[in-house]
Amino acid sequence: MTSRLEWITVDARDPRSLAEFWCGVLGYVVYGERGDAVEIGPDPEQPDEERLAELRDRPTVPSLTFVRVDDAKTGKNRLHFEITPIDGDQDAELARLLDLGATKTDVGQGDGRSWVVLADPEGNEFCLARSLAPGIFEI
Template sequence: MTSRLEWATIDSVDPRRLAEFWCGVLGYVVYEDKNGTVVEIGPDPEAPGAERLADLRRGPAVPSMSFVQVPEGKNSKNRVHFEIAPIDSDQRTELDRLLALGASTVDVGQGEGRSWVVLADPEGNEFCLARSLAPGEFEL
């Protein structure tokens, strides 16, 4: 028997704002918004890729994300972070898109010449933009 990753919960000063940012990043939709203090987002089951989503759900889980309001802001480097990869554009195009959504680049000591870019969401939570998975962008 095994378990599956069902959702990730993220403490947030402004859950709705952070949920909207991550909806833009991942193409997710808001499932539930309890007065802006708890916001859950996930894949849109009605999206054109619903069959693909169903296929993904038969394999590894496509987790949702939950944002919970807390009074204090983030004050140190994350112990866990997300790795995201573009699926329909090159890495530079996706980086520009994420920056326009409100991400910022950050230095956590990663050094120069890495194949990934370290970013932070609007509340400072670090995540990495990995190489593109778009057709023609990388080889196995």
């Protein structure tokens, strides 16, 4: 018997706004809002029984739930997302993410890294890794 990662919960001062940012980053859609929580994910049309069958068969892409908190983020994340472009190169994706509202940030990574450390609009760090797009070779 094992467990599967079904969703990730992120504290947010403005859950709806942060959910919209991450929808833009990941191509997700809003599943719904309940009280102070907003859930986003990749396939809103899949019935629960099909999703459960997939979860039993293999790991799947988790949804994200943004939950309202009153306090602002402080300090470096202990856990962060690593994202990778799938349709273009890293530079083009970096420009797109910055246009969505991400900012470059320094968590002590140093120069010359193959990834770029960014922060979402509420300061949560995440990394933009090399591209997986066909025909693009990045180290």
